[in-house]
Amino acid sequence: MKYILYLLLTGFSASIFAQKADRPNIIFIMSDDHALQAVSAYGHEVSKISPTPNIDRIANEGIKFDQSFVTNSLCGPSRATMLTGKYSHKNGFRANTDKFDSSQQTWISLLHDAGYTTGVIGKWHLKSTPKGFDHWNILNDQGEYYNPDFISNGDTTYVEGYTTDLVTDYSLDWIKEQKDADKPFALLIHHKAPHRNWMPPIRYANEFDNVEFPVPDNYFDDYEGRQAASEQEMVVYKDAQEGHDLKMSVAVGSDEWRKDIWPHLFDRLTDVQKEAWFKAYRAKNDKMNASQMTEKEMALWKYQRYLQDYCATVKAVDENVGRVLDYLDEQGLTENTIVVYTSDQGFYLGEHGWFDKRFMYEESFKTPLVMRYPKAIKAGNTAQAMVQNIDYGPTFLDYAGVTIPEDMQGKSLKTVAEKGKTPKDWRKSVYYHYYEYPGFHMVKRQYGVRTDRYKLIHFYNNIDTYEFYDLKKDPSEMNNLIDAPEYQDEIASLREELARLMKEAEEPPYESWKNTDYRKEARMRRLKEKKMKAQSKTK
Template identity: 45%
Template sequence: MERPNILFIFSDDHALNAISAYGGPLARLAPTPHIDRIAREGAIFNSSFCANSICGPSRACILTGKHSHVNGFVDNDNSKFDGTQWTFPKAFQAAGYQTAIIGKWHLVTDPTGFDYWEILPGQGNYYNPDFLQQGGGRKRYPGHVTALTTKLALDWLDKNRDKSKPFVLMCQHKAPHRNWMIAPEHFTVFKDTVFPEPKSLFDNYANRASTLKTQKMQIDADMTWTSDLKVLPNPLGQENDKVGELNRMTPDQAAAWKAAYAAENKALLAKFPTMSEADKLHWKYQRYLKDYLRCVRGVDESVGELLDYLDKSGLAKNTVVIYSSDQGFYLGEHGWFDKRWMFEESVKMPFLIRWPGVVKPGSKPDALIQNIDYAATFLEMAGIPAPKDLQGESIVPILKTGKTPRSWRKAIYYRYSGEQTHNVAPHDGVRTDRHKLIYFPSTKEWNLFDLKRDPNELRSVHTDPGYAGVLAELKVLYVKLRAEYKAPEW
C-alpha cells in the first residue's frame, strides 16, 4: 500500500465557535466552507483537547507526543525548544519522507527534522512579514501573512519538493492571533453584521476559584482601544497604545487600512464621552469579533486554495489533510479574550481530518483526543514504529472504525504552569466526558463542573454534597493521571 502524504494545516487561536462545522452561535453568520469541507469529506472531533493552552507549548506537544513538563517547553516566557530530542518529523525523515514547515513556528530555536523550512520569527507580523530562511538571515515579502504563508506552501508543493518521495507539510498560520490585523480583501466583511453576545460576557466570576478575578484578559478592562481595537486616535489619550503594524506598511497600505476603520471610529469617538461602561463593552465585543472572524476568513480561504491544489494535482486521493489549531480561544465567553484557562473554550482545539478511503465521510467520533496523540497517529498512518516513551496514543483505530475502543482513555489531563502574560494562575486538572476537576495550587482551591448541567461553567459544585462521590472519584483519577504523565509537584 502506498504511504500517504500528510498535509497539516494549523492556525493560531482558532476557537471552535469560529468554525461553522462545529455549529455554535456564529455558524450561520460567519461560515467557514473550506474547513467545513474537510469535516464533510472526513471526520470532525468535538472532544479534541490541548495539553497546555498556549502557542509554543501546544506546538511542542504535537512535535514530541509528550506533555509540556516532559518535552521541556512549558511556557512562552522562558522556554526554548530542545531540538535534539525525538520529534515525529525526524522519524518521517528517517523513513524516507520529505518534510517541510512553513509559517509560524514559535519555538525559539531553529526547526530540526525538516528538509525545508521557512518560518516567522517569534510571533511574526501580519503585514509585509519577514520569514527566517533555512540558510540563514531573513526575507521580507510584501503582502499579508496569511496569503503569503499559503503561497509559500503551494510553491513548495508544486515546485520545490522531491516528487519521488511522500511528504509531510506543516502549513502553519499566524492568524487569527492577536491583534487581528485583517487583509485588505476582508476590510468590509461583516460590516453590517451584529454578532450575538455570549451569555457570560458580563461574568462576575462568582461561585468559582478566587483566582479567576485576578486575571488580566477581559475585553472591557484589558483589550486596548488602539492596538487591539484599531481606534485612532485613542479615545483615552493613551499615547503608548499604538498599532505597531502601521510601521511595516507602505503608505498606500496604511492609508487603505485607516480608511477601512475611519467612519466607525469617528462615530464612536463622537459618542464616547457619554457612553456607559456596558455600552463600551458591547462596542468592543463587536469590533473584536469582526476583526477576529475576518482573520479566520483568510485562513478558511487558504484551506480552500490548498484543497483545490490537491484536487488539481492529483494528490488528493493519497494525502491525509488535517486542520487544527494550537488551542481554542475566548470570543467573549466569561468576558474574555485569549486562552490559558482549562475552561472549554480554550482547552478544546479543533481537529478535522480527511483520509480518502479510510475515514468515512461525515464521521463524528466522540473519543477524547489530545494534541499529544498527533505524533503517534501520524506515525501509524505511515507505518513507522512509535517510540515507547510517547505519552499520546494513535487515533488511527478510531479513524478507521469511527468508534472508540473500550481501552481508550476516559479522561484527559491538562496542566498550565503560568506566565506573566494575562496573569492567569497556574492550574491543572482532569476532564471526563461529563465532569471537569481543576486544582489551583496558589490558593489550594478545587473547582468541579458538571458539563451537562452547566456547559458554560458558571458554578463549581465541589462543595455540593450531591457531588461528593464525583469529587472523590475525580480526585483519585487526578492523582492517577498526574503519576501516569509524570507531572511534577506544584
C-alpha cells in the first residue's frame, strides 16, 4: 500500500514501473542502401548467389513485409521519417542539406519518458545531436568503412577496425549492460554499410570474384518516354567513379587508383590494412588492365565489379546481424525482444543501368522489412499490406503500451504483424515525395502515388512531366503510359487519390514549394548558426 501511495505522490504512472517482462525490448537494425534484391528472403536472383541467412532468420522466425515502402528515398530524410513517424515536410528534414531538429517528438523519446533505457549506435547523419537517448555513440557524418571516428556525448574518438564490426561490438557491449536491468531497452543499431562506395572487409574482398551476377534486362535502358530518367547521373558504367567506387587501378602492377574525386579514400587505412586491400584487388585489376574490352564489355565488367563489392559488403552486415541474434539466444532474451531489420531505402543493382536511389521507381521506393517477436508474432508469415517507414514509430509505441500521438502520420503494424493479414481499413495507396534537386546524381524532384497495381509520378521544378505505370504488366517500369487512351480512367482516379493523400499528409500547396531553393535555405541556416555562435562567444 505504501509503495502504491509513493507512486501516486511522485506523479509517475504505475505502468512505467511494470515488470520488464511485460514490455518488450526493441532492437531496430537499419542498414544504409540495402536493396531488397540483396536480401535472400525475398528470392531475387542476386540474393541466391549472395544469400543473407541471418536476416532471413528474422523473417523465418517472424514476418516478412513484401510491400514495404519509404516516403523519401534518401538517407537523412528517411532517418528523420523513421524517428518521427512523419513525412519529410512535417518533420522538417526534406533533403540532406537540412538539419534535423532532434528536440522534436520522436518515438524513442516517448519510450524514454515511459521508462525505457534507450540507445543509438552507428550512423546518425542528421546534422544534430541525438536527444531522447540515454546513450549515443554515432559515426561522424556518413562514417568511414575502416577506422572510423565515433562521437559519444560530444567526444570524438578514432577507432581502428572495420565499421560494421565495430558498430556491432559497441551494440553488444551496450545490450550486455542492460541484460539484468529492471527496465526494458530500445536500441537503434545503424550500419553505414552497404552505402556507396561499397568497401567490404578484407576477409570478404574476394568472396564473389569467381561468380557471374545476372545482368538486369534493362541494364542498357535508353529511357525512352521518361525525361527525368534520361537526365540523371547515376549510371554504373558512366557515372560510378572508377577509383572511388569501382577500385580500378591505372595499369598492370599498379596500386594507383584511377580518377578519384575522393583522393583521401585510403588515408583511413593503416599500412597493414592498405597492403591487404591492394593485395585483394591487385590480381583482378591486372587482369582487367591487360584485357582488350569493347565499350559494352567494359560496361558489363563494371557491373560485375559493382555487384561483387556490394554483395561482399552486405555479407558483413548479415554476419553481424547473426552475432546480435546469437547473443539474444545465448542470454535468453529472444522471446521478449522485438528485432527489426530494414534499410533506410532501397537501391539499384544495375536496373535501368543505375546505382543509388532517389527515384520513386520500385527498386528504391521499396525497402526490405522483416520483424521478429516470438512472444506475439507467428513464425513464417508474409504480409502484403502496404506499409511505410512512418509506421515504425507507432508500431514500437503500440507494443510498449505507450499512447501513439495523434500527430504521428503512420499506423501501427502490430495487427498486421500478428495476424499476417491486411485489415479491411488498411491504406490502399502510399505517398512519396523527393525534394533534393539539384544535388548528387541530378535526380529530379518528384512526388506520386502507388496502389497495388498502378503508379503515378509527377516530376517538377525544372521540368513538368507525369509518368504512369501498370505494375502488373510492366513491373520494370519501362513504358510510360501517361498518354495511353485505355488508361485515362485509371490516371484520373490516381490524380484524385494523390490529391487526397497530399491533403491527408497536410502537404502545403504545390505553388509554395515547387521552386524552393533548399541549398540556399541551408546556406542561410549555416550563416545564421555561425553568427549566433560568434555572438555567444563575445558575451
